[in-house]
Amino acid sequence: MADPFESYDDLEDIDDRLHAADPGERRVAIIALGHSGDPAAVAHLDRMTSDPDPGVRQQVALALGEFDGPEAAAALVKVLIDPEQAVANAAADSMAELKDPGCADAILPLVGHAHAFVRMASLRALKELRRKDTLKPALDALRDADAAVRVQAIGVIGFLKMEESIPALTAVTSDADAHVRRAAVSALAFSHMKPAAESITRALADTDWMVREVAAETLGTNANGMHAADALINALADEFWQVRLKAARSLGKMKVARAVAAIGSCISHPQANLRKEAAAALGEIADPGGRKFLEPVLDDPDPEVRKNARWAMQQIVSRKGALG
């Protein structure tokens, strides 16, 4: 009977198979290399990055995804710049799984590559590695001509959470591309400095509703969000209910008592999701002024609205009790 266990000797006769004339056979050998999990496989894979057959190179890019560390990263760099897009895509996916900070050395030079896709993918991979020396190239990449590259550059900067990057991030909150603005606004969340909160606040007036939504949400988590309470109250009249919903949630979280009336005015909105969030926010604030807005929705047709309204009433009652 054959050995019942999966083999750990996949590399034994691998050299012959990697040199097979048929690309299909080479592909199968590369699958075995990836499967082996043996770090010694990386050197073989690295050599195969220059295989003439694109299918083989794609397989190499995939197989490299099974490994971490500077050697794997160096090999992935070679397939990320492959002329075949399918090969490059596979390499980009594998690269995004790297965790060893040592990988950054191999990837960093690609941030200046001629192809936007390569720049985007290398920044995306660098993000998870969180290495301080990636800040400078990422800051430069904020001026990249390609929006997808700028979005990933924001990620690299945002993951590092360094206050010195706030001016640069602030600058991209007025980028021409809405995706970039969205990313920039949420990357500012960590900052304890006032200018960051001010930039997020300005984004409440963005032309794109999704940027406004992110801004409303982010202010709820930012250390200086409180200073934006009035702007958030204005956002409760946004033409998109999605924006109002996040504004209500943030104001609730921050327990802004003067927002009660404006939140209350959302409670008759036809969109149940907004009514629910408004009721919950009134509960978090627990100001007696919320009562008159909550009463009409205590028997709202939507169970989530009813439940949150009831909970909110309880919060108001118990807080009143606590105050004597």
Add this chain to the structure above:
Amino acid sequence: MPLASYQTSVPVVVDDAKCIADKGCTVCVDVCPLDVLRISDMTGKAFMAYDECWYCMPCEADCPTGAVTVNIPYLLR
């Protein structure tokens, strides 16, 4: 009691022109959780041998040449 065979149209289709099972690939057969794919002795290519599919996709996702297509089994389409 005698047995009769029963016709069923299987959900998973393999493109023989793309399949490299004849070069030694067995990836789809290896990964299928229901173990319903096999390599044909006749064609040397992969095929669905048993109509017992969870339409879960590993066979299609992991095939190195994009030869596999998973369809929704007819009864629930």
Add this chain to the structure above:
Amino acid sequence: MAMDEIVDGLSEVSCDVLVIGGGTAGPMAALKAKLKNPKANVVLLEKANVKRSGAISMGMDGLNNAVIPGYATPEQYTKEITIANDGIVDQKAVYKYAERCYGIIEELDSFGIRFLKNENGDYAVKKVHHIGTYVLPMPNGETVKKAIYRQLRRARILISNRYMATRLLTGSDGRIAGAISVNTRTAEILVIKAKAVILCMGAAGRLGLPTSGYMFGTYENAANSGDGYAMAYHAGAALANLECFQINPLIKDYNGPACAYVAGPFGAFTANNEGARFIECDYWSGQMMLEFYNELQSGKGPVFLKLDHLHEDTISEIETTLHKVERPTRGLFHEGRNTDYRQEPIEMHISEIGFCSGHSASGVFVDDFARTTVPGLYAAGDMASVPHNYMLGAFTNGSVAGEDAMEYADNTDFAKFDAADIEKERERVLAPTRREDGIPPNQIEYKARRLVNDYLQPPKVTRKFELGQRRLGEVREDMETRMIARNAHELLRALETQSIVDCADMAAHASLYRTESRWGLYHLRTDYPEKDNENWFCHSLLSKKDGRMTSEKRAVEPYIVPIGEDEKDLYDKQRVRASA
């Protein structure tokens, strides 16, 4: 050699810790056991292939129950699970999970598994309701298995793919001694002697029959045929609260989750035919399923997942996750029917019944170290009794089991067992291959599962259950005397059928034992429609004693997180209807 031809053969190996089932809990258990003692032998036995087996074969789109500092506390979580499970919870194990799961998330992250992070690299936990925040999406979750498999290879765990475990071996002193398995492509027998065994064989997902009639179109991975439940039973371990069935809300016919957890934070919700919300319950529970069931039965059904009120851009974002991870054929299914989330809501239905602790509370009884009632035998994941633990629970409790099992193995020797047990099991396993003529497994399985639907599906009626037991007895008779398998693959299905029939018997027995209604739809008995806390505020434990199926009560362990009187019946209070 012809395809799946039966080969005569038997071999034996031994190891310190044997893990059976390489889905979610199993790989983690094996990894942790090995890391605890790198010199020890750890075997991971899997019916399919560890690379792509189990519930998460194509990844998952999110964690449903992540207890992340700053968003929820272990106390809060324990309380919620206690309430969601109508109080029948040994809190220690739940609390332990809640304390440890964040560490496991960080570990999974270090393996290269990608959770949703915000632009500052922090986990982007999503709020679903005001009570607690537990949802962490994984839009790139398709790499979960790959990442775990990589760790197993790195630790050089011994992996046996395509071996189906059939029975456990126990020593004369009652300790676990190992397991017997059969190769699913050759029918060769492999005996694995072990000092400790961890069962991670997932839910009993092939118990009920999906309404489509397609036997493998189940909610659960269809390879999870309840073998773990059957094996634990035959080894004498106790199984807890099996009457607390698993039933899930699903996309009709497709029978996969519609993923309210993914779409919910974006504003999607479950609605009736008026487009209105109707679910009162805050937690995924039997109570929620009862509300779902009632709505389906009322004039307000069918039930839908409603997204058409969301913005086009939001829907696109949801789609990229739903159609790539977990059940990626979802998109293909909708395409085939020309349903577009933007235009119309998605019709939903409820699933077939099964056993599963991952989603409800029916599993092999375990304590907070994942120990079963058989010394040296552990269980984790969907098949172990820690309620509502989902994917992260499988990982976390798998890791608890792995560590404790290795410690046990390090301090013990192999249990001595009767060699005749092996021969007996070999004959039982191969019996369907020895017959010239008979009934194929697919027909027996279909009939058993059709009977499960007809007689055992809630609402539960005593008279129906008794009839069901009789019919299932007839099927068992056919299965034991006439079932035929002509090749190794058919033998795999034949053996699965035996687990299915065992589970059906257990489902009936356990349901009749608990003479009250509890857990909403999961155990709704029309003859005993009320909850009876006086007599039934307890676990029910089913086990094999002197060759017979028996049930007994077991007290719920004193709570470590107290539940206030006013919170106990939270559900009943939540059911405040709109005044007409």
